[in-house]
Amino acid sequence: MITLLKQSESFKNRIAIVSKGKSFSYGQLLKTSKAVAANLLRETTDLNEARVTFLIPPSFEYTAVQWGIWAAGGIAVPLCILHPLPSIQYVLEDTQARIVIADAAYYDFLKPLEDHMGISVITLESILKETIVPLPDIDSSRRAMILYTSGTTSKPKGVVTTHATIEAQITTLVNAWEWRKEDHILNILPLHHVHGIINVLSCALWSGACCEFLPKFDADKVWATIASERLTLFMAVPTIYYKLISFWEELPATTQEVYSRAASQLRLMVSGSAALPVPVLEKWKEITGQTLLERYGMTEIGMGLSNSYRGERRPGHVGLPLPGVEMRLVDSANRPVPENTPGEYQIKGLSVFKEYWQKPEATKKAFTEDGWFITGDIGMLSDGLYKILGRDSVDIIKSGGYKISALEIEDVLRKHDMVADCAVVGLPDEEWGEVVSVCLIPKSKELDVEEVSSWLKTQLPAYKIPRKYMLSAELPRNVLGKVTKNELKKRWPAIAP
Numbered sequence: 001m002i003t004l005l006k007q008s009e010s011f012k013n014r015i016a017i018v019s020k021g022k023s024f025s026y027g028q029l030l031k032t033s034k035a036v037a038a039n040l041l042r043e044t045t046d047l048n049e050a051r052v053t054f055l056i057p058p059s060f061e062y063t064a065v066q067w068g069i070w071a072a073g074g075i076a077v078p079l080c081i082l083h084p085l086p087s088i089q090y091v092l093e094d095t096q097a098r099i100v101i102a103d104a105a106y107y108d109f110l111k112p113l114e115d116h117m118g119i120s121v122i123t124l125e126s127i128l129k130e131t132i133v134p135l136p137d138i139d140s141s142r143r144a145m146i147l148y149t150s151g152t153t154s155k156p157k158g159v160v161t162t163h164a165t166i167e168a169q170i171t172t173l174v175n176a177w178e179w180r181k182e183d184h185i186l187n188i189l190p191l192h193h194v195h196g197i198i199n200v201l202s203c204a205l206w207s208g209a210c211c212e213f214l215p216k217f218d219a220d221k222v223w224a225t226i227a228s229e230r231l232t233l234f235m236a237v238p239t240i241y242y243k244l245i246s247f248w249e250e251l252p253a254t255t256q257e258v259y260s261r262a263a264s265q266l267r268l269m270v271s272g273s274a275a276l277p278v279p280v281l282e283k284w285k286e287i288t289g290q291t292l293l294e295r296y297g298m299t300e301i302g303m304g305l306s307n308s309y310r311g312e313r314r315p316g317h318v319g320l321p322l323p324g325v326e327m328r329l330v331d332s333a334n335r336p337v338p339e340n341t342p343g344e345y346q347i348k349g350l351s352v353f354k355e356y357w358q359k360p361e362a363t364k365k366a367f368t369e370d371g372w373f374i375t376g377d378i379g380m381l382s383d384g385l386y387k388i389l390g391r392d393s394v395d396i397i398k399s400g401g402y403k404i405s406a407l408e409i410e411d412v413l414r415k416h417d418m419v420a421d422c423a424v425v426g427l428p429d430e431e432w433g434e435v436v437s438v439c440l441i442p443k444s445k446e447l448d449v450e451e452v453s454s455w456l457k458t459q460l461p462a463y464k465i466p467r468k469y470m471l472s473a474e475l476p477r478n479v480l481g482k483v484t485k486n487e488l489k490k491r492w493p494a495i496a497p
């Protein structure tokens, strides 16, 4: 049995999960995940790394299915509940999954794919049915999960981690942030990315702690949960702290006082997935007394750098390498750079991913010859702590903590009848970090931005839809004909639809 599941045997009577108002013990979680595994193993004794996709909102059932796939020897591929059908279909095709386990709410949505792709849509109800079979032994070097991440290519790539990788990603955080079984964390993050899956859910379950779910972020409900004083930990992206501050500012003074006092009781509040603006850190400290711990991570590496749990948390910095993480900052010839000099982060360690799913060329390109993973993030060592300065590619946008490829959106937009060409950029934004923005070159004078935007929503999830539009007769280009996106950003007049 894999370690995460095996060690939960010793917490059997503790509460593992609070979901939809109900509490579930580790004993129930183990029993239900073994039933999922048994149902998956009806025709075989080991899934042998078959990809099993699942479309289930954050919940007890999500967790039992993820553990069940692992216990049966499969590769867990969580699907995003916000994705329209074409994005889901892409992941199903790319992983060559034969089945998708679906919450009842998504059954009709996925049904067309059964006929179209020959994939089996399995209901949660049937996969949770009680049954027992002997479970296979799973070596920790086997592939465990594929998470899709956008990069400098148009389509997202599947990041493959093994059980050993996941264990390394969990244990470095459990040690650095001193997780314990008495901890209680609220998860409001999507569960198809490492932040929610590893930092919140898996660290809690590794430690014998409790993970409580809200199905999606809701500032009112988050503050009410903080006010209940049952949480010891909270982790979120900067946009969420921004939204919590905005909500708090509108409250009556007496409620503000109650909420602020309750928030000051948590032992740790963490921010990551995007740069934490110093004014947000300062405002959060002013209203809660908490200095947010900022850390840096990536789907391919788990978490790499972190400010200190017990020592200094310096605003605008991401701290030092986590235990077990080797990190270097290099110039374009892979030579280490001195302090106060910008360089690119490269990472080594057990928490680094195995490969991009069935993309050997992309995997090879992602590592130096001596095995360092090339992050594409630029940073600097400044007075003993690291900071992030940006990315080496303008084609990667971070909005609300989601990584978005400008190229993917451009490729979809170019399929629209009214669009001759386009260029997508991320414009700085206080709330979202960056907002997706597009300059469209119309095919004819009649380009209707509203229509293009509505059509795009059928193709891409809401967080990838441009919020700012500009129409132009041409795009700025360099002598080689390449669009100069930094130049385009400067031209922006901001005409929203």
Ligand code: MLC
Residues within 6 Å of the ligand: 188, 189, 190, 193, 194, 195, 196, 216, 217, 237, 239, 240, 272, 273, 274, 296, 297, 298, 299, 399, 400, 401, 402, 403, 432, 435, 436, 462, 463, 464, 467
């Ligand atoms: C949504 N909206 C946006 C938007 N996303 N507007 C601009 N930019 C965006 N990116 C709009 C919607 O269209 C809607 O508009 C309104 O905001 C509310 O939408 P919503 O879907 O209800 O938003 P909300 O739930 O408030 O979402 C905000 C959020 C979400 C911050 C909770 O973006 C989120 O869950 N982000 C976390 C992503 C994450 O987990 N990243 C980690 C990746 S791993 P209208 O007009 O319809 O009201 C990683 C590694 C690491 O990065 O280091 O951790």
Ligand code: AMP
Residues within 6 Å of the ligand: 149, 150, 193, 271, 272, 273, 274, 275, 276, 294, 295, 296, 297, 298, 299, 300, 318, 375, 377, 388, 391, 398, 401, 402, 403
């Ligand atoms: P993802 O591919 O979604 O896992 O996103 C990873 C990217 O998020 C990193 O490569 C960074 O660009 C960014 N990121 C994560 N944490 C931070 C942080 N604390 N500050 C700035 N950028 C961050």
